[in-house]
Amino acid sequence: MQEGKISKRRRMYEALMKAAMWISVACTCALVAFLILYVLVKGLPHISWSFLSGKPSYLSGNIGILPDILNTVYIVLAALLVVLPLGVGAAIYLTEYAGNKQVVGVIEYAAETLSGIPSIIYGLVGMLFFCQFLNMKTSLLAGALTLVIMNLPTVMRTTQESLKTVPWSYREGAFGLGAGKWRMIRTVVLPGCVDGVITGCILSVGRILGESAALLFTAGFAHALHGIVNGLSSSGATLTVALYVYAKEQGEFEVAFAIAAILMVLTLVINLSAVWVGRVFEKRRRI
Amino acid sequence: MSDIVTVENMCLWYGEHQALKNITIKIPQKSITAFIGPSGCGKSTFLKSLNRMNDLIQGVKITGDVKYNGKNIYDPSVDVNELRREIGMVFQKPNPFPMSIYDNIAYGPRTHGIRNKAKLDEIVEQSLKDAAIWEEVKDRLKKNALGLSGGQQQRICIARALAVKPKVLLMDEPTSALDPISTSKIEELTVKLKEEYTIIIVTHNMQQAVRISDQTAFFLLGELVEYGNTETLFSTPKDQRTEDYITGRFG
Numbered sequence: 001m002q003e004g005k006i007s008k009r010r011r012m013y014e015a016l017m018k019a020a021m022w023i024s025v026a027c028t029c030a031l032v033a034f035l036i037l038y039v040l041v042k043g044l045p046h047i048s049w050s051f052l053s054g055k056p057s058y059l060s061g062n063i064g065i066l067p068d069i070l071n072t073v074y075i076v077l078a079a080l081l082v083v084l085p086l087g088v089g090a091a092i093y094l095t096e097y098a099g100n101k102q103v104v105g106v107i108e109y110a111a112e113t114l115s116g117i118p119s120i121i122y123g124l125v126g127m128l129f130f131c132q133f134l135n136m137k138t139s140l141l142a143g144a145l146t147l148v149i150m151n152l153p154t155v156m157r158t159t160q161e162s163l164k165t166v167p168w169s170y171r172e173g174a175f176g177l178g179a180g181k182w183r184m185i186r187t188v189v190l191p192g193c194v195d196g197v198i199t200g201c202i203l204s205v206g207r208i209l210g211e212s213a214a215l216l217f218t219a220g221f222a223h224a225l226h227g228i229v230n231g232l233s234s235s236g237a238t239l240t241v242a243l244y245v246y247a248k249e250q251g252e253f254e255v256a257f258a259i260a261a262i263l264m265v266l267t268l269v270i271n272l273s274a275v276w277v278g279r280v281f282e283k284r285r286r287i
Numbered sequence: 288m289s290d291i292v293t294v295e296n297m298c299l300w301y302g303e304h305q306a307l308k309n310i311t312i313k314i315p316q317k318s319i320t321a322f323i324g325p326s327g328c329g330k331s332t333f334l335k336s337l338n339r340m341n342d343l344i345q346g347v348k349i350t351g352d353v354k355y356n357g358k359n360i361y362d363p364s365v366d367v368n369e370l371r372r373e374i375g376m377v378f379q380k381p382n383p384f385p386m387s388i389y390d391n392i393a394y395g396p397r398t399h400g401i402r403n404k405a406k407l408d409e410i411v412e413q414s415l416k417d418a419a420i421w422e423e424v425k426d427r428l429k430k431n432a433l434g435l436s437g438g439q440q441q442r443i444c445i446a447r448a449l450a451v452k453p454k455v456l457l458m459d460e461p462t463s464a465l466d467p468i469s470t471s472k473i474e475e476l477t478v479k480l481k482e483e484y485t486i487i488i489v490t491h492n493m494q495q496a497v498r499i500s501d502q503t504a505f506f507l508l509g510e511l512v513e514y515g516n517t518e519t520l521f522s523t524p525k526d527q528r529t530e531d532y533i534t535g536r537f538g
């Protein structure tokens with residue numbers, strides 16, 4: 001008798017918990033699906049070839065986002081070009097060379113903290129330091145450098161983590177054959193941490209694409225069409241900033257949704273490629 | 288027979304902990320010397336101090352003389368990379384690099400500046416033959432070395448060490464992670480290699496020491512208790528502690 005009661009109560013409890021979990025899963029999925037569908041439905045119809053390849057003109061009333069696309073590409077390239085060598089170099093130094101483990105610990109902790117700071121603070125600092133102190137004015141370059149500071153911890157930490165997965169025995173093997181430290185690092189350690197570097201890159205690109213606050217202060221909102229050199233030295237809006245400008249300043253919600261749809265697709269592509277890179281390297285490691 | 292490695296009054300500390308006490312030993316060339324002793328007695332530590340692999344560990348302090356061909360290897364003028372080329376090492380756990388078999392073997396020669404493809408091919412083939420694994424891998428040199436069995440991997444590591452043409456080969460329990468068949472292959476190989484190389488091998492397996500070595504050194508708690516001809520040491524040990532250990536009466 002007693003036993004039957006307990007198991008009945010337990011079964012009810014299990015069922016209840018299961019239902020609760022199902023509801024949370026359903027809510028999450030529904031929210032995500034709604035968001036994606038809403039943006040796509042409102043945005044996709046406004047995307048056309050002339051929209052993607054044109055530039056905005058007040059005279060003709062035409063709106064095109066080519067300058068914003070290019071600005072995004074420039075800023076991503078410029079930021080990666082600086083952040084990769086810095087981040088990977090710092091990671092190598094910290095894991096392979098630095099002798100004082102306590103200092104390394106402090107730096108790692110600082111980096112972790114740094115990556116949690118709200119991006120608008122980076123924007124403020126970037127504006128004061130790059131735009132004013134270094135006299136770069138409001139420019140894509142100033143924006144890119146601000147993004148470098150923002151993403152440096154991420155690149156450094158992901159690289160470091162994957163450096164740590166390279167077994168000590170490989171290093172020992174290389175040293176045992178008479179390899180110097182740098183040769184050991186270049187031939188045995190770095191190939192083993194490519195996945196970390198790529199992951200760091202992808203995460204950074206994602207973050208750069210999504211960034212608005214830090215760029216509003218530093219890179220500006222212009223929509224002029226430039227080549228990469230002129231582009232970097234002048235003010236320009238990335239896609240995300242353009243979205244903000246079109247929606248907030250000009251009330252062009254259709255344009256904003258179109259850009260949002262593009263950004264959403266890009267984000268999806270980036271996340272998928274991160275997963276794909278992870279898988280490829282996982283496989284390669286297992287051979 | 289001349290001595291290739293001579294050590295005099297050598298002590299080693301890991302921080303505060305003294306791991307080796309006053310070691311004095313002379314190792315003749317082109318022979319096999321076995322180091323035996325209970326776990327933690329300092330065999331690996333001593334082996335690693337012969338090609339300065341201890342440099343990689345922080346807080347190691349060494350006093351006394353360690354000479355290779357009459358030259359103190361801890362002298363500041365010694366090029367450590369060159370030293371490790373001449374005194375190669377095979378580790379307890381097979382540790383081939385995650386690259387092709389060919390690249391594994393060519394790693395050392397490339398490190399020391401050999402770029403010529405024909406020359407590398409020749410070295411790779413010769414080293415694999417010397418390590419008695421050529422027949423097993425000659426058709427898959429481009430395959431990843433991690434795909435081989437443990438015993439094969441260990442022979443790849445031996446071949447990799449031979450490829451830089453060392454004079455001395457340090458082996459730290461090279462067969463302890465292997466099955467009996469791979470073990471006997473590596474033992475045979477070791478005996479063959481002593482024609483050209485000086486081999487120093489750490490082993491936990493006393494039969495192995497008896498089977499392959501010419502001299503045996505017995506370590507205990509950081510001291511070198513007894514050192515001499517293998518047959519003599521095992522049949523008529525001079526020290527009571529050696530006798531206790533080799534007859535298995537040891538704690």
Ligand SMILES: Nc1ncnc2c1ncn2[C@@H]1O[C@H](COP(=O)(O)OP(=O)(O)OP(=O)(O)O)[C@@H](O)[C@H]1O
Nearest residue numbers: 301304306324325326327328329330331332333344
């Ligand atoms: N990196 C290290 N730091 C501090 N102490 C160490 C280190 N490596 C070894 N030791 C200590 O030095 C002593 C000798 O160790 P070693 O590894 O040389 O012993 P071993 O004879 O090779 O033992 P085993 O047969 O288990 O391999 C041990 O007491 C060990 O704890």
Ligand SMILES: [Mg+2]
Nearest residue numbers: 330331332459
């Ligand atoms: Mg050992």
